Amino acid sequence: MALTEYRSVLGVPGARQALLIGLLIRVPMTAANVLLVLHVVQSLQMSYAAAGVVSATYTIALAISGPWRGRVLDRYGLRRTVLPCVIVGAACWAVAPWVGYVPLLVLVAVAGLFLVPTFGIIRQWLIASTSVAARKTAMVLDSVAAEAAFMIGPAIGVVFAVAVDTRIALLAAQALSLVGGLLLFMINPPQRHRDETTDDKAPISARVWVTPVVVALLAAGAASTIVLTAGDVGVVAAMREMGYDAQIGLVLAVWGLGSVIGGLAYGAMRRTIPVFWLLLGLGVTTVPIAFAQGPISFCVLLFVSGLLCAPTIAATTDHLSRVVPARVRGEALGWHGSSMTSGSALGAPLAGITIDRTGWQGAFVVNAAIGIAVAVAGLVVLAVRERRRRGAAGVDSEPPTHELPTPVPSIEDTDEPIGYDLGTAPGDDLPPVHR
Numbered sequence: 001m002a003l004t005e006y007r008s009v010l011g012v013p014g015a016r017q018a019l020l021i022g023l024l025i026r027v028p029m030t031a032a033n034v035l036l037v038l039h040v041v042q043s044l045q046m047s048y049a050a051a052g053v054v055s056a057t058y059t060i061a062l063a064i065s066g067p068w069r070g071r072v073l074d075r076y077g078l079r080r081t082v083l084p085c086v087i088v089g090a091a092c093w094a095v096a097p098w099v100g101y102v103p104l105l106v107l108v109a110v111a112g113l114f115l116v117p118t119f120g121i122i123r124q125w126l127i128a129s130t131s132v133a134a135r136k137t138a139m140v141l142d143s144v145a146a147e148a149a150f151m152i153g154p155a156i157g158v159v160f161a162v163a164v165d166t167r168i169a170l171l172a173a174q175a176l177s178l179v180g181g182l183l184l185f186m187i188n189p190p191q192r193h194r195d196e197t198t199d200d201k202a203p204i205s206a207r208v209w210v211t212p213v214v215v216a217l218l219a220a221g222a223a224s225t226i227v228l229t230a231g232d233v234g235v236v237a238a239m240r241e242m243g244y245d246a247q248i249g250l251v252l253a254v255w256g257l258g259s260v261i262g263g264l265a266y267g268a269m270r271r272t273i274p275v276f277w278l279l280l281g282l283g284v285t286t287v288p289i290a291f292a293q294g295p296i297s298f299c300v301l302l303f304v305s306g307l308l309c310a311p312t313i314a315a316t317t318d319h320l321s322r323v324v325p326a327r328v329r330g331e332a333l334g335w336h337g338s339s340m341t342s343g344s345a346l347g348a349p350l351a352g353i354t355i356d357r358t359g360w361q362g363a364f365v366v367n368a369a370i371g372i373a374v375a376v377a378g379l380v381v382l383a384v385r386e387r388r389r390r391g392a393a394g395v396d397s398e399p400p401t402h403e404l405p406t407p408v409p410s411i412e413d414t415d416e417p418i419g420y421d422l423g424t425a426p427g428d429d430l431p432p433v434h435r
Contacts, residue, residue: 019142143317147260223374227347228344234363
């Protein structure tokens with residue numbers, strides 16, 4: 001490990017600003033997600049099932065919104081993307097807390113479709129602010145910051161829901177998120193690295209950049225959240241069955257701590273581990289959780305599995321950003337966000353059904369098996385790609401190296417997907433960059 005990797009990223013003003021603003025936007029955003037459920041249950045006096053429909057509606061809208069807003073971001077720039085989102089979002093959330101259930105569903109769907117693409121903007125800002133060699137570390141820091149937001153935000157949302165009316169709390173949380181969007185509008189941070197700047201706005205056909213590797217990476221993003229939702233649902237079920245309901249929050253915190261430690265360790269490594277090996281490790285280390293015999297062993301096994309959570313998610317973002325042209329990176333990251341959202345939407349009910357039929361142990365095994373299957377499929381895709389590449393180049397089979405591939409003069413000079421082979425580790429032999 002080399003802590004200089006973190007100094008090289010945090011020493012860049014743009015990277016520091018991106019991480020800070022990203023955290024400030026994500027905390028109220030995650031708080032609002034919990035407040036929306038509590039608002040339906042407490043203020044509208046509806047069931048948790050009805051609240052689940054609202055959350056599902058919002059999730060589907062977000063999944064649709066990601067690629068669409070990402071494409072707009074690529075084509076028209078940040079300000080022309082963010083301003084309509086802020087206007088529509090402000091109109092929706094100014095009314096949504098004060099209406100009945102059916103109008104709330106409609107407003108939530110519209111607001112979700114026009115959500116400011118914060119995750120994509122922040123990640124592209126980090127990519128634009130750091131060197132290629134430091135990109136992995138930057139993505140890990142972003143993943144850890146997002147993990148912190150998901151740990152802090154819901155807790156703050158619950159506190160606000162107890163302290164004030166859920167209508168006021170929901171309005172305040174969404175207003176803070178929109179203020180963050182306005183902040184991005186005013187700063188207008190760069191979305192491409194200076195070496196990728198181009199005036200060419202011509203669209204690139206999806207048939208060009210959506211390669212088998214890209215599809216495999218998106219599948220890995222979905223599979224990672226399928227595995228992680230097994231933990232979200234499985235922890236609650238397991239601790240309740242063991243009779244330790246009051247310790248659920250503590251156990252989730254242990255899991256989150258493992259993710260943060262694993263992410264920071266991965267980001268400090270000079271060598272890059274291909275994403276499908278990380279996903280395979282996440283799946284393999286999740287299975288033993290099902291064999292825990294008590295709360296202590298359960299926490300230990302959950303912590304071990306957590307060590308691979310943040311690295312896996314960060315690796316999918318890092319690798320995807322390297323294998324698509326810069327002109328479509330916003331759309332690609334939008335699809336990445338949608339894949340993870342879809343994985344969460346699929347993983348939660350799958351874990352719930354499995355728990356009802358087999359007990360909490362089944363949730364960890366079944367969801368982990370999906371992650372393992374996708375990881376193996378991804379490794380096969382990479383092996384086939386490597387064999388074809390060597391066959392086309394007329395090169396005999398050689399063991400993979402960890403050397404930086406020969407740089408391409410300009411990403412924008414070709415419509416072919418440009419990036420680094422996922423079986424190698426870009427930047428392994430480069431010294432850390434200080435600015």
